[in-house]
Amino acid sequence: MTDTVVRKAIVTGASTGIGAVYARKLAKRGYDLVAVARNAARLEANAREIREETGRAVEVIVSDLSKSTEVTKLAQRVTEDSTIAFLVNNAGVSSYGGMLQNTLADAESLIAVNVTAPTLLSIAAAKAFVARGGGAVVNISSITSFAPEMFDGAYSGSKNYLLNLTVSLAGSTKDAGVRFQVVLPGPIDTEMWARARVPESVIPRSKIMSPEDLVEAAFVGFDRGEVVTLPAVADENVWTSYEAARQALRPYLAAGQPAPRYRALSRT
Numbered sequence: 001m002t003d004t005v006v007r008k009a010i011v012t013g014a015s016t017g018i019g020a021v022y023a024r025k026l027a028k029r030g031y032d033l034v035a036v037a038r039n040a041a042r043l044e045a046n047a048r049e050i051r052e053e054t055g056r057a058v059e060v061i062v063s064d065l066s067k068s069t070e071v072t073k074l075a076q077r078v079t080e081d082s083t084i085a086f087l088v089n090n091a092g093v094s095s096y097g098g099m100l101q102n103t104l105a106d107a108e109s110l111i112a113v114n115v116t117a118p119t120l121l122s123i124a125a126a127k128a129f130v131a132r133g134g135g136a137v138v139n140i141s142s143i144t145s146f147a148p149e150m151f152d153g154a155y156s157g158s159k160n161y162l163l164n165l166t167v168s169l170a171g172s173t174k175d176a177g178v179r180f181q182v183v184l185p186g187p188i189d190t191e192m193w194a195r196a197r198v199p200e201s202v203i204p205r206s207k208i209m210s211p212e213d214l215v216e217a218a219f220v221g222f223d224r225g226e227v228v229t230l231p232a233v234a235d236e237n238v239w240t241s242y243e244a245a246r247q248a249l250r251p252y253l254a255a256g257q258p259a260p261r262y263r264a265l266s267r268t
């Protein structure tokens with residue numbers, strides 16, 4: 001018997017890189033697709049290939065997610081289209097150079113694409129999927145979440161934000177059968193590095209993963225039921241120890257008075 005229920009997946013940043021691989025793999029998993037990015041020609045070329053390869057329907061939405069009106073329109077689509085069951089918030093930008101070299105407009109645009117868009121789409125999806133009794137959201141973060149010393153803090157901060165957002169939404173939607181996963185890639189072989197004008201020599205070749213390996217690993221993490229997926233971390237104990245240390249800090253984070261080391265020696 002063939003499955004006649006249409007389930008659609010929205011992938012942002014599906015014109016190239018990690019998002020293009022997600023789109024293909026979701027189609028192979030039986031989803032029809034809504035592929036979103038700015039570059040119409042690339043989206044259409046990918047869509048043609050996916051249709052031919054998988055027979056799934058692929059809709060292309062040309063949208064600039066740095067613009068709030070376009071994000072609102074896409075969030076509305078998530079809310080109103082009951083066939084949407086999977087969302088990948090993948091579109092993202094890295095910055096050119098450091099924060100002191102870039103303009104305030106660069107930081108504003110990075111925050112719009114990396115923070116505002118995935119936040120509004122995640123919340124819209126969380127509400128819609130809870131109401132529909134199921135669905136999944138994958139947010140593409142980065143290992144820089146744990147390494148604010150690397151690259152610039154606006155980028156790593158935007159990625160750390162997605163970690164917090166996802167863990168929080170995973171907790172508040174799990175009883176409704178909704179899945180939230182945050183994927184933290186290390187360096188991946190995509191155009192992002194060239195777009196950000198980062199010289200190739202910055203990262204040793206041996207540390208760079210292919211987008212195909214990354215997305216395959218992310219799906220294994222998803223199928224394992226993970227909320228946080230760190231595809232490059234071979235020793236899982238490193239991650240579980242980190243999490244245990246973070247949880248151990250929690251009882252100490254709130255107190256009715258300053259810690260002794262912050263008490264003035266003499267009050268004025």
Ligand SMILES: NC(=O)c1ccc[n+]([C@@H]2O[C@H](COP(=O)([O-])OP(=O)(O)OC[C@H]3O[C@@H](n4cnc5c(N)ncnc54)[C@H](OP(=O)(O)O)[C@@H]3O)[C@@H](O)[C@H]2O)c1
Pocket residue numbers: 012013014015016017018019036037038039040042063064065066090091092093094113140141142143184185186187188189190191192193195
């Ligand atoms: N590559 C890495 O080493 C690495 C590591 C960790 C995390 N990540 C994260 O992985 C995600 C995908 O990156 P990637 O490496 O695949 O980079 P990429 O090859 O540069 O692809 C980025 C995608 O985002 C889309 N995009 C960028 N700005 C957009 C906008 N304003 N509106 C709509 N779409 C927009 C791009 O499409 P258009 O240009 O057609 O709009 C493209 O499809 C990002 O969130 C990135 O931060 C990457």
